[in-house]
Amino acid sequence: MADMNHHPDGHPASHGHGHGHEDSDEYEDGNAMAGPLSEIFAVDLTSAHGRCANCGITEPVARLRVYTRAPGLVGRCPHCAHVTLRMTRSPDNAWLDMSGTTTLRIPLTTT
Numbered sequence: 640m641a642d643m644n645h646h647p648d649g650h651p652a653s654h655g656h657g658h659g660h661e662d663s664d665e666y667e668d669g670n671a672m673a674g675p676l677s678e679i680f681a682v683d684l685t686s687a688h689g690r691c692a693n694c695g696i697t698e699p700v701a702r703l704r705v706y707t708r709a710p711g712l713v714g715r716c717p718h719c720a721h722v723t724l725r726m727t728r729s730p731d732n733a734w735l736d737m738s739g740t741t742t743l744r745i746p747l748t749t750t
């Protein structure tokens with residue numbers, strides 16, 4: 640069950656340790672990815688559906704397992720743990736690696 644309102648400041652996650660491995664079992668849901676992505680895309684990506692290049696399952700972006708302790712944000716398929724989305728942010732640029740996603744279906748609302 641996804642608690643959308645949990646606060647990440649509940650535990651002393653010390654960033655800047657330089658471990659660099661993204662396989663710890665601490666992860667957040669796709670909203671952690673969709674927030675920064677909304678700076679790039681003018682659509683709500685939490686309701687977008689991405690198809691995993693590894694297992695072929697289509698899931699909403701909001702259901703990705705997002706590892707925020709890796710360099711940048713790493714989104715993994717909730718079924719096979721394949722890396723489907725990767726986003727790295729610098730002050731001037733954002734890199735978006737979608738090589739693990741075959742298609743991204745974005746619902747368009749006319750409001």
Ligand SMILES: [Zn+2]
Binds near residue numbers: 691692693696718720
């Ligand atoms: Zn998968």
